[in-house]
Amino acid sequence: MTRVVLALTRRSLRGSLRRPQFLAPLVIFPMLFLAVNVGGLTETTSLEGFPAVRGFLDFQLAGALTQSLLISGVTTGIASALEIEGGFFDRLVASPIPRVAIVLGRLVATGLLAGVQVLFFLGLGLLFGAEIVGGVPGVLVVLAIGVLAGIGFGAIGQAIALRARNASTVQGIFPLVLVVLFVSSAFFPRALLSAPADSIARFNPLSYLADGLRDPIISTVSLAPVLEGFAAAAGIAAVAMALSVLALRGRLREA
Amino acid sequence: MSRMQLAVVAALVRRALNEITRVPGAAIPGVLAPTIFVVGLTSVFGQVDRLAGFGEVDFRTFVVPVGFLQAAGFTGAATGVNLARDIERGWFDRLLLCPAPRLTVLTGVVASAGLRCLLPVAFLFAVALATGVPFPGVDGLLVALLLVMGLASTLACFAVTLALRFRTQQAAPLMQMGAFAGVLFTPAYAPEELLAGWLEAIATVNPVTHVLAGVRQGFVGEVTWGDTWPAGLALAGMAVAFGAFAARGLRRYSS
Numbered sequence: 001m002t003r004v005v006l007a008l009t010r011r012s013l014r015g016s017l018r019r020p021q022f023l024a025p026l027v028i029f030p031m032l033f034l035a036v037n038v039g040g041l042t043e044t045t046s047l048e049g050f051p052a053v054r055g056f057l058d059f060q061l062a063g064a065l066t067q068s069l070l071i072s073g074v075t076t077g078i079a080s081a082l083e084i085e086g087g088f089f090d091r092l093v094a095s096p097i098p099r100v101a102i103v104l105g106r107l108v109a110t111g112l113l114a115g116v117q118v119l120f121f122l123g124l125g126l127l128f129g130a131e132i133v134g135g136v137p138g139v140l141v142v143l144a145i146g147v148l149a150g151i152g153f154g155a156i157g158q159a160i161a162l163r164a165r166n167a168s169t170v171q172g173i174f175p176l177v178l179v180v181l182f183v184s185s186a187f188f189p190r191a192l193l194s195a196p197a198d199s200i201a202r203f204n205p206l207s208y209l210a211d212g213l214r215d216p217i218i219s220t221v222s223l224a225p226v227l228e229g230f231a232a233a234a235g236i237a238a239v240a241m242a243l244s245v246l247a248l249r250g251r252l253r254e255a
Numbered sequence: 256m257s258r259m260q261l262a263v264v265a266a267l268v269r270r271a272l273n274e275i276t277r278v279p280g281a282a283i284p285g286v287l288a289p290t291i292f293v294v295g296l297t298s299v300f301g302q303v304d305r306l307a308g309f310g311e312v313d314f315r316t317f318v319v320p321v322g323f324l325q326a327a328g329f330t331g332a333a334t335g336v337n338l339a340r341d342i343e344r345g346w347f348d349r350l351l352l353c354p355a356p357r358l359t360v361l362t363g364v365v366a367s368a369g370l371r372c373l374l375p376v377a378f379l380f381a382v383a384l385a386t387g388v389p390f391p392g393v394d395g396l397l398v399a400l401l402l403v404m405g406l407a408s409t410l411a412c413f414a415v416t417l418a419l420r421f422r423t424q425q426a427a428p429l430m431q432m433g434a435f436a437g438v439l440f441t442p443a444y445a446p447e448e449l450l451a452g453w454l455e456a457i458a459t460v461n462p463v464t465h466v467l468a469g470v471r472q473g474f475v476g477e478v479t480w481g482d483t484w485p486a487g488l489a490l491a492g493m494a495v496a497f498g499a500f501a502a503r504g505l506r507r508y509s510s
Contacts, residue, residue, distance in 0.1 A: 039454030182295030
């Protein structure tokens with residue numbers, strides 16, 4: 001089982017590196033959005049109710065990271081759908097390997113990619129003057145939450161791909177991803193969101209995820225937001241993987 | 256332009272518009288995206304208008320014109336992606352066999368963007384009015400629509416240049432990114448005096464800043480000649496430059 005998962009992980013990573021058009025949106029869109037947000041709204045840290053931060057870039061890094069991880073989930077879904085469209089998935093199913101390895105192989109690759117995304121955005125922040133107040137333990141916390149969340153988003157993408165079986169449908173969820181992200185505290189403090197986004201953000205797991213990623217960047221690691229971040233990431237990952245396995249079973253029944 | 260050439264342009268525009276009704280699934284994300292963007296931005300950053308510098312204008316009204324320009328950007332990029340698809344499938348090569356001047360074919364392709372962008376703009380405008388954005392006046396709306404249609408065709412020239420160069424839909428992120436950056440590296444989120452120094456410097460030399468001011472004037476105040484002519488001039492300059500690039504791209508493609 002482990003050998004099969006590792007082989008499929010290697011294949012997924014190689015496939016991603018061979019098609020940079022799938023990797024580019026993971027960094028370019030969030031980077032552009034980060035640049036525009038920071039450049040256009042840099043004065044907002046002076047608003048009453050804004051938490052104490054060194055600068056708006058420090059605050060926005062967690063938002064860019066969450067956005068990047070979400071887009072990574074969409075690209076994982078697209079890659080899975082392309083394998084179904086191309087017939088590779090059916091050949092995998094016909095081979096004598098554990099079915100769950102098919103799901104896990106790509107998710108492990110997505111998790112590894114999520115780790116690279118976390119390090120990339122933290123490095124980018126440091127390069128442009130941000131500071132990770134939580135230090136090395138803070139980086140490790142952000143890395144752990146980010147990888148867990150990345151696996152969760154990847155599993156959501158994979159579950160949709162297994163149900164939809166075509167890449168264009170998976171691509172169509174991209175605007176929805178933006179909507180869910182906007183009604184969270186990923187880009188702005190919850191206390192300063194307008195109605196009804198402020199109420200929705202309270203129930204949106206992405207708020208807790210982003211706050212968990214943000215806390216070690218803007219302050220020393222605090223227990224409550226970090227635990228909430230872990231819980232949100234773990235919850236998303238557990239539910240999404242269950243959905244992914246269910247979708248796989250449904251697909252196998254129909255095959 | 257002769258009557259025959261006008262007929263070719265009209266046929267190509269009609270073909271592009273037909274896609275909206277024939278493949279609504281592909282058009283819907285482009286129609287919804289600018290509205291999602293504006294509603295999302297307002298929900299997240301709505302309190303930003305408490306900063307001195309915004310005056311009496313609320314944030315939603317301030318960003319609706321940005322949504323208009325985004326609609327132009329998305330439509331322009333979509334025109335390039337559609338051309339790339341036509342190239343991949345061989346349809347564009349068959350089109351070039353017809354006895355019409357190359358520039359007529361190019362005009363037909365980019366003119367469709369000017370009309371197609373009215374769909375997302377109309378949807379966004381209806382949502383904006385329903386959520387309390389004041390009517391910009393007939394003159395303000397007309398100036399805004401003319402500028403947005405012109406920008407959509409201009410950005411279509413940019414996207415078409417890339418499509419003719421790369422000849423694959425995989426260049427789509429480049430087209431979208433160019434349009435996205437052009438529109439957002441302006442005083443999109445806040446007046447110029449509130450921008451970070453580096454963004455203010457870019458916005459000052461970005462011609463889209465003048466187009467945005469021309470589209471925005473009716474929403475945030477009165478329509479004046481002083482805001483209108485720089486917008487028209489900037490748009491004309493961009494249209495000539497990108498039009499020349501597209502024409503050169505078509506010449507190279509044909510040869």
